[in-house]
Every structure is written in C-alpha cells, then in structure tokens.
Amino acid sequence: MSEAQPMISTTKTAKRRTSNRRKTSSNGKHSLRVMTSSKNNKWGTPKEWFDYLDLEFGFTLDPCCEHETAKCMKHYTPKENGLAQSWADERVFMNPPYDQIKLWMKKAYEESMKGALVVCFVPSRPDTEWWHRYATKADEIRHPKGRVTFDGADAAAPFPTAVVIFRPRW
Numbered sequence: 001m002s003e004a005q006p007m008i009s010t011t012k013t014a015k016r017r018t019s020n021r022r023k024t025s026s027n028g029k030h031s032l033r034v035m036t037s038s039k040n041n042k043w044g045t046p047k048e049w050f051d052y053l054d055l056e057f058g059f060t061l062d063p064c065c066e067h068e069t070a071k072c073m074k075h076y077t078p079k080e081n082g083l084a085q086s087w088a089d090e091r092v093f094m095n096p097p098y099d100q101i102k103l104w105m106k107k108a109y110e111e112s113m114k115g116a117l118v119v120c121f122v123p124s125r126p127d128t129e130w131w132h133r134y135a136t137k138a139d140e141i142r143h144p145k146g147r148v149t150f151d152g153a154d155a156a157a158p159f160p161t162a163v164v165i166f167r168p169r170w
C-alpha cells in the first residue's frame, strides 16, 4: 500500500448470518447534529477513497447520489429512488444520506441476499440500532485510520468512518 492511499484496518465478522454483530467531538450533541444535518446528507465521497475501494471491488452501481456526485456510470438519484430499485448482481458503492442510514443499511443487507456485493461507506456508529441490526450482519468491517474530509464539507468529519461489506449471498 502506498503512503498516498487511505489506511484501512479490517475486522472480519465471525459468522456472517449467525453472528449479528471516534476522534469524536468532545461534544456528543455536536457530533450527532453534524451527522444528520441536511447538508451532510449530500456530502460526496472523496475521489481517493472511492478510487482506493474501486480498485479492489470494481463498482458498477452508485445507488444514492446526484448526477454531479455519482461515482458510477450507473447510478440513482432521489428522482429514481435507489431504495426502490433492484441492486441484484451489481457491485455497489453506497455512501447513504445520513438521515436515512437505517433504511439504506437494510436495503444493502437485503440486496446482498439477492446477489449484490454492497460496500457501505458509513459513519462508524456501533452504539446505534442500525449498526446492531445490519452492520453486524456484514462479512467484514474495515476501520480507516484518521478522519475523512468529505467533498462539500469544510473540515474533516467529527466522526470515524467504517467500510461495511456485504458480500453476495444467493
């Protein structure tokens, strides 16, 4: 791995289907507010982070974006509603709108059961309901070192990012 690449350590989940498995700001409320503000719902994934993961996974679908922030030729904006589309057989890169993470993680998990590979670029939030319900069912969870400065953000995120990987299950 070259030094220019993001540093990512990995936690493999023990048994995918059977085991349901921050510099945080000192002010938890601030961190939560930043996570769910309407602005950061549209924060883009920095190119170097996407490229790094794309090299490994070869993504074919970005299910939640604007045309301007789309990471793949095939993509869905709110108009097409990525939640209502099939992702089966796609290799999906998903950085979801933060105010609906639970819905998107549910979709990621369910689509992996229909044959999709889904890589979720999400806040690391092991204390949340969505994490316990869905992230713990992932095949692998990676923990990038440092904080991501998202496109459109003024500064590095006040929360750590996780890369949650659901591999296809037919």
Ligand SMILES: C[S@@+](CC[C@H](N)C(=O)[O-])C[C@H]1O[C@@H](n2cnc3c(N)ncnc32)[C@H](O)[C@@H]1O
Residues within 6 Å of the ligand: 040, 041, 042, 043, 044, 045, 046, 062, 063, 064, 065, 066, 069, 070, 071, 076, 077, 078, 079, 080, 081, 082, 083, 094, 095, 096, 097, 098
């Ligand atoms: C955090 S941004 C990620 C953008 C881009 N995928 C990226 O990684 O840079 C989430 C995006 O999802 C879009 N979005 C929200 N609801 C959606 C829906 N139902 N279907 C498709 N896209 C949606 C938002 O408009 C926003 O652009």
